Amino acid sequence: MAEHRTVPELMEENDVVDLLIRQHALIRDMFDEVEKASGTERGEAFQRLVRMLAVHETAEEEIVHPYARRKLEGGDAVVDDRLAEEHEAKKLLMEMDKAGPEDSRFMTNLAVLRASVLAHARSEERYEFTQLRARTSETERRAMAAGLKAAEAMAPTHPHPGVESATKNLLIGTPVAMMDRVRDAIRNAMGKDG
Ligand SMILES: [Fe+2]
Ligand SMILES: [Fe+2]
Numbered sequence: 001m002a003e004h005r006t007v008p009e010l011m012e013e014n015d016v017v018d019l020l021i022r023q024h025a026l027i028r029d030m031f032d033e034v035e036k037a038s039g040t041e042r043g044e045a046f047q048r049l050v051r052m053l054a055v056h057e058t059a060e061e062e063i064v065h066p067y068a069r070r071k072l073e074g075g076d077a078v079v080d081d082r083l084a085e086e087h088e089a090k091k092l093l094m095e096m097d098k099a100g101p102e103d104s105r106f107m108t109n110l111a112v113l114r115a116s117v118l119a120h121a122r123s124e125e126r127y128e129f130t131q132l133r134a135r136t137s138e139t140e141r142r143a144m145a146a147g148l149k150a151a152e153a154m155a156p157t158h159p160h161p162g163v164e165s166a167t168k169n170l171l172i173g174t175p176v177a178m179m180d181r182v183r184d185a186i187r188n189a190m191g192k193d194g
Helices: 002-006 016-036 040-071 075-099 106-135 138-154 175-189
Strands: none
Touching (some): 016 040, 016 106, 040 075, 040 106, 040 138, 075 175, 138 175
């Protein structure tokens, strides 16, 4: 039961807002996993977090923010603020990925990244998702959820070590390379040209 709730492909939610909020909780758990891990496990836990963030933030950028721009009261300002936050987090994520988990500043950077990513997630829930839910139909949110699920299918993520070996991850390389692949998958799934 508990397993099913944390494996994205098995998530029952068909509403994009429910899915994104569930992912926010998952991201928080994954930060815990990186903090608790040591040695090679730390690097593996960090890679799982990087994949999850690549899937999550790219899906928001491709699917949710453009919709929010059009549908929300003051949508442009709300989305521009969220994109600025995402940009900050991504910069640090890329630095950390390059320096690796053995870097002496890794844990300090991880704490900064965690604070920034989680504050960003709270702002999305408060300023973007609440309005989005109120201003879209169930059918619209279901269609957006389909795009998100296509992205998730590329990178099965699980907060507990040892499980991912059973599934083949399509996301490897730098965070930027991962985001590019996720973007392509979403555009294909949503029937848009690259
Ligand atoms: Fe985001
Ligand atoms: Fe988010």
